[in-house]
Amino acid sequence: MYPVRLFPLRLEMRYDLGAMVLELESQQTQIQRILRSKAFRTSEVQRNLLAYLAERSLSGNADSLKEYTVGLDVFAKPSTYDPRQESTVRMHVGRLRQKLAEYYRFEGMDDPIVVDLPKGGFKVTFEPRPPDRVAEIIHVEAPPRTWRSYTWQLATLGAALVIAIAVAAYFAAQLWKVEKTAPAAAANWTPELQQLWSSMLESNRPLMICLSTPSSGSGVTGIGTANGAFVLGQFLGERKKNVQLTPSDQLSVPEIAMGNVVFLGTSAPANRHIRTIPTMEEQLVLDPTGVRNLTPHAGEPAFLADRLPNDPQDSAETNALISHFPGLNGNGEILYFSGNQIPAIVGAVQAFTDPNFARTLVAKLKMPNGQLPRYYQVVLKVRSMDDMPIDWSYVLHREISVANPGVQAQAK
Numbered sequence: 001m002y003p004v005r006l007f008p009l010r011l012e013m014r015y016d017l018g019a020m021v022l023e024l025e026s027q028q029t030q031i032q033r034i035l036r037s038k039a040f041r042t043s044e045v046q047r048n049l050l051a052y053l054a055e056r057s058l059s060g061n062a063d064s065l066k067e068y069t070v071g072l073d074v075f076a077k078p079s080t081y082d083p084r085q086e087s088t089v090r091m092h093v094g095r096l097r098q099k100l101a102e103y104y105r106f107e108g109m110d111d112p113i114v115v116d117l118p119k120g121g122f123k124v125t126f127e128p129r130p131p132d133r134v135a136e137i138i139h140v141e142a143p144p145r146t147w148r149s150y151t152w153q154l155a156t157l158g159a160a161l162v163i164a165i166a167v168a169a170y171f172a173a174q175l176w177k178v179e180k181t182a183p184a185a186a187a188n189w190t191p192e193l194q195q196l197w198s199s200m201l202e203s204n205r206p207l208m209i210c211l212s213t214p215s216s217g218s219g220v221t222g223i224g225t226a227n228g229a230f231v232l233g234q235f236l237g238e239r240k241k242n243v244q245l246t247p248s249d250q251l252s253v254p255e256i257a258m259g260n261v262v263f264l265g266t267s268a269p270a271n272r273h274i275r276t277i278p279t280m281e282e283q284l285v286l287d288p289t290g291v292r293n294l295t296p297h298a299g300e301p302a303f304l305a306d307r308l309p310n311d312p313q314d315s316a317e318t319n320a321l322i323s324h325f326p327g328l329n330g331n332g333e334i335l336y337f338s339g340n341q342i343p344a345i346v347g348a349v350q351a352f353t354d355p356n357f358a359r360t361l362v363a364k365l366k367m368p369n370g371q372l373p374r375y376y377q378v379v380l381k382v383r384s385m386d387d388m389p390i391d392w393s394y395v396l397h398r399e400i401s402v403a404n405p406g407v408q409a410q411a412k
Helices: 002-035 044-058 067-075 088-105 131-139 183-187 191-201 222-236 253-258 269-275 342-352 355-365 405-411
Strands: 113-116 125-128 207-211 243-247 260-265 284-287 290-293 303-305 316-326 333-339 376-385 388-399
Touching (some): 088 388, 191 260, 191 333, 222 243, 260 342, 316 342, 333 342, 342 388
Parallel strands (some): 207 243
Antiparallel strands (some): 284 290, 316 333
């Protein structure tokens, strides 16, 4: 009896060991694929950090990693390094999470293994895509591309590129129509997000995603606003069927009058149609170096300055201005994500679509009667590294008064 029981046990152990070796090799191959990607090509620091954390995770030693150890091993900090006084490791780990997300939104969207770095530790995780999803990626034809699509599940935007000096800018974008709804999208839809987005999504009006046209001297480019538009595309999913995309210099007055507009960019002359709508009294105004507070309350600054670092390894702090106001003659809605730098705009979009931050924002915006203001402006502080937002925080907000009483009546 004994030999009969031993043989299958040895066979099973041999099979498990072989499977483990194959799994480890595929995980190591995935890390190498990411390290060679365009997303990581320009950042040696992020490559070194990912390679180090992946190696420790695959060897089973990541659970014992401390911020101090990472600082010494990856960033060559001296033995006197105190993580409580210096946030280098935390900032770069947060940046690495953003880099991985960026990679899987574009280059790695078809990869069989998803690498992640969950918050709260330094352990890298490896999750295989479901087999049916991998088969779908391999065998199903890509959905047709179109500028304006009636079903927008996951949008992939290619933003165009070169600004001809003193001439004009060219911007191109494309949306991919996807047939199935991502299950996570419904799970992440919360009552607070519903409050923030209901006026945009519950209307029968088409929703226009308007991207800032690059302008000379601006810190914001078409590619920067396209990143924010991509986040919006993932967030909106199938909650809004009639979604359209347009560069700001092609947005017409009839389109504004007939639709709701989400604008991403700066208050540039190319967006004159939006900026000339005389329906609101702004209390917060975007300035070339920050946000100007025209009606400071007690203890509030009159100017919120952007802070750009001198050291490339340091983080930047830029201000984002989110404005929600009525459209042309009080018809429709306009939601404005503006900032002087790319991270401010992308960070504002991410904040406004994040379930956790939505709870904070709704709590701040609520009036004594428990309702949100019909129209408002919000300033967020966005911390970033390498033009990628790391985190964001609420600064202040104002309720907007509608200047034209007739417009106010229509808006209601």
